[in-house]
Amino acid sequence: MKRKLGLKVGAAAAGCTLALAGCGGGGGGDDTIVIGLVEDTSGPGAAYSQITSAAVRAAVDKVNEEGGVLGRQLEVVSDDDSSDPSRSPTVTRRIIGEGASVVMFTTGSGAVIANKSVMQEAEVPGLPVTSAATQVIEDPDADYMYLQAVTTAKQGEAFVGAFEAIDAEKIAILSDDTPTMAAYNEVLKDAIDEAGIEIVAEEEAATDAADVTAQLSRVEQAEPDAVLVSTVGGQIEVLYQNTANKVLPEDVQMFSLSSIGNQPQLWGQADSGALDGLVYVGAITDENPRTKEAREVMEAANDDDYVMTDYDAQAYSAVKMVANAIEETGSAEPADVHKALNSTSGFEAYYGLPDFTVSYTEDDHDGADGACGVVFTVFDGSEPSGAWDEYQPSC
Amino acid sequence: MSPQLFLSIIEVGCFFSLLALSFLLVLDGAAVFNFAIGPYAMAAGLATSWLVTRLGYPVLAAALAGLAIAVVLAAVTDVAVIRPIEARLGGAELPALVAVAATLFLIEQAAGTIFGRGDFPGQPLLGFEPIALGSAAMSAPQVTLLVATVAVFALVAWWLRASRTGRMLRAVGDNKHAAQLLGLPVSRIRGIAFILSGLIAGLAGLLFAHKSGVSFTSGLQWTLWGFLALVIGGTGSVWAPLIGGMLLAAVQILSPYYFGSAAADYAILLVALLFFALRPSGLITRKVRT
Numbered sequence: 001m002k003r004k005l006g007l008k009v010g011a012a013a014a015g016c017t018l019a020l021a022g023c024g025g026g027g028g029g030d031d032t033i034v035i036g037l038v039e040d041t042s043g044p045g046a047a048y049s050q051i052t053s054a055a056v057r058a059a060v061d062k063v064n065e066e067g068g069v070l071g072r073q074l075e076v077v078s079d080d081d082s083s084d085p086s087r088s089p090t091v092t093r094r095i096i097g098e099g100a101s102v103v104m105f106t107t108g109s110g111a112v113i114a115n116k117s118v119m120q121e122a123e124v125p126g127l128p129v130t131s132a133a134t135q136v137i138e139d140p141d142a143d144y145m146y147l148q149a150v151t152t153a154k155q156g157e158a159f160v161g162a163f164e165a166i167d168a169e170k171i172a173i174l175s176d177d178t179p180t181m182a183a184y185n186e187v188l189k190d191a192i193d194e195a196g197i198e199i200v201a202e203e204e205a206a207t208d209a210a211d212v213t214a215q216l217s218r219v220e221q222a223e224p225d226a227v228l229v230s231t232v233g234g235q236i237e238v239l240y241q242n243t244a245n246k247v248l249p250e251d252v253q254m255f256s257l258s259s260i261g262n263q264p265q266l267w268g269q270a271d272s273g274a275l276d277g278l279v280y281v282g283a284i285t286d287e288n289p290r291t292k293e294a295r296e297v298m299e300a301a302n303d304d305d306y307v308m309t310d311y312d313a314q315a316y317s318a319v320k321m322v323a324n325a326i327e328e329t330g331s332a333e334p335a336d337v338h339k340a341l342n343s344t345s346g347f348e349a350y351y352g353l354p355d356f357t358v359s360y361t362e363d364d365h366d367g368a369d370g371a372c373g374v375v376f377t378v379f380d381g382s383e384p385s386g387a388w389d390e391y392q393p394s395c
Numbered sequence: 396m397s398p399q400l401f402l403s404i405i406e407v408g409c410f411f412s413l414l415a416l417s418f419l420l421v422l423d424g425a426a427v428f429n430f431a432i433g434p435y436a437m438a439a440g441l442a443t444s445w446l447v448t449r450l451g452y453p454v455l456a457a458a459l460a461g462l463a464i465a466v467v468l469a470a471v472t473d474v475a476v477i478r479p480i481e482a483r484l485g486g487a488e489l490p491a492l493v494a495v496a497a498t499l500f501l502i503e504q505a506a507g508t509i510f511g512r513g514d515f516p517g518q519p520l521l522g523f524e525p526i527a528l529g530s531a532a533m534s535a536p537q538v539t540l541l542v543a544t545v546a547v548f549a550l551v552a553w554w555l556r557a558s559r560t561g562r563m564l565r566a567v568g569d570n571k572h573a574a575q576l577l578g579l580p581v582s583r584i585r586g587i588a589f590i591l592s593g594l595i596a597g598l599a600g601l602l603f604a605h606k607s608g609v610s611f612t613s614g615l616q617w618t619l620w621g622f623l624a625l626v627i628g629g630t631g632s633v634w635a636p637l638i639g640g641m642l643l644a645a646v647q648i649l650s651p652y653y654f655g656s657a658a659a660d661y662a663i664l665l666v667a668l669l670f671f672a673l674r675p676s677g678l679i680t681r682k683v684r685t
Binding site for chain 2: 041042044046047050202203204205206208209210211213214215217218220234235236238239242246247263265266268269271
C-alpha cells in the first residue's frame, strides 16, 4: 500500500515537473521576460566570462530603468557551466526550463558549440556574446544560434590589411596549445597565405609554461617583420610579451588578439615597456557614439577602478539588440524572438567602428556586416591609448 | 645560443629547486609526498598580490602575510589532514596521498573564491635597474629569486648539519622507527618540517609570480614541476633538489630551442620516464649506515 502511495506521489511530482517544464518557453511571467545567461564562474574561462556577465546584468538593469521591454522587466536567470562542454547542455536546459526567451552565452566557445543541439531542440534563440568561432553557426543544428562578434575569418582579413599597411612581408606566430587557438590559427593562416605573406616561424607553448625564451629565440632567428601573439590570454600572453620585449629587436611590430585588451589585469603583469606599441584587435573606440553611451552606462554601474573592455560593449550591444527584437515583434515568446532576430537588419552596434552594423537573415547568422567591428588598438606605455593610426578595416 | 636562454634556465631552475626542496623537507620529516606544495606557493603569491593591488598594502607587509598564509596552510595540512588519516589507518600511505591531492584542489578553489579567479601580477620585493650581462640582462626580480634561492639552500644545509633540530630531521628521514625508539620528538620534528616547507614554497611562489603573474589554478602545475625536480635530483642531499631543478629547467628551455615547440612536453616526459624506470631514487641518493 505504502509502495503504491509512493509511486502515485512520485508520478504526481514528475507530472508537475513536466508541466512546469512544458510551460518553460513562455517568456517568463506576466511582469518579467527571462533572459537566460550561461556563464563560467569556476572554470578556465571564468576571468573573461565574469566580465561579460557583469556587463550583461548592467545592461539589463539599464533597460529596466528605462521602463523595460513591452512594459515588462527583464530578468536574468543564470548558471555556471565551468566552460565544460559536457556539463553546459544540462545547465542550458535548466535555464530554458525557467522560461528563457533567449539564452546568452558568455562561456567558452567549446561549451557554446555543445549547446547548438539544445537550442535547436528547444527552439529558443541562443546568442554567444563574445564568441567569434564560426563553428557556432555552421550546420548542423545552427538554426537558433546567432553570432554578433566579427568572425575569425573576417579577423584574418583584417590582420592581412594591417600587415600590408606596414609592409610586413614576413610574419611569425606565437600561440598557446589550446584547441581554441589551434582552430583560430588555422583560419588566420589561410587568410595570411592567400595574401602571399610568408609565415617564417610558428611557435607554441603551454598556457602554464614557465618560460618561452626558447620560442622567442627561434622567432628572432627567423627575422620576421611582425609577430602575432595568438593566445587565449592570461599568463602565457604576458610571458610572450615580456620575453619578446627582451629578445626581439625593437623594430619588430607586435600584434595580438583581443585577449590582451579585454583582460586589464594583465597589463600590470607585463614588464615596464613590454606592451608599448603593441597593436591588438580591439572592438571599442569612442569614435563610435554608441560605444560612448555604453561606456557611460558601464562606468555608472562599476567602481572608480573600472576599465571598459570589448566584452562590456559587446554585452551591452547584445542586450540592446535582443530588447529591440522583442520590442519590434511585440512578444517575448522564443519563436517570435527568433523570427525578429532573423529579420534584424543594420542594427547599429555599440562596439566596432562607427559604421559597424549587425544583420541576420534566415540563412545567415553571421551578424557582423564586415570587418569594421574590429578596431585595431595600440598600447602607449602599459595601457591602450586608442585606435591605431596606421590601419583600420572598412565595412 | 642566446645568453638570455642561460638566464632563463637559472631563473626557472631556481623556482623548481625551491619547490623541490620544499618537497624534500616534508619527505624527510614525515615520509609524505606533499602534493599541496604548489598551492602553498600559489596562495602566497596570490595573497601578496591581492593585498597590494586590491587593499593597497605595502609590498613587504603583504609578502609577510603571504608567507604566513603558506605556513599556516602547510601546518593545517599536517595537523588536520595527514595526521588524522595516518592515525586512523595505521600509517597507510595511499589514503594520506589521496587526501593531500584533495587538499591541493581545495586550496586552489578556496583561493579562487577568496581572491578572485583572474590573473594577478607578481609583486617585486626589490626594485632596481636590470643588470647587463653581455647581450642579456637580469631584472631585479630575477636577481632577487637567484639570491634568495642560494640563501635558502645555504641556510637549510647549515641548519640540517649544524642545528640539533636539523640533525634530528635527518635522523627521522633516515629511519623514523629508529628515531622513535631513540626517543626523538618525531611529532615536533615533523611539524617543523611542514612549517619550513610551507615557508620555502611560499617564498618560491612569491618570487616567481613576477614572471607572468599568478592565478588560483597555478598550484597544480607548480606541484608537478617541484615533484619532477625532486625525482630528477633525488633525495640524498639538500643540494639534490637544486641539481634536479636546474636540470629540469634546462630540459624545458633547451628542448624547444633545439627541437621545436612541441619537443618540451616530450622531452620532459622522456626524462621523467627514464628516471622512474632506471633511477627512481634520482641522481643523488643517501647512503645510510647500517
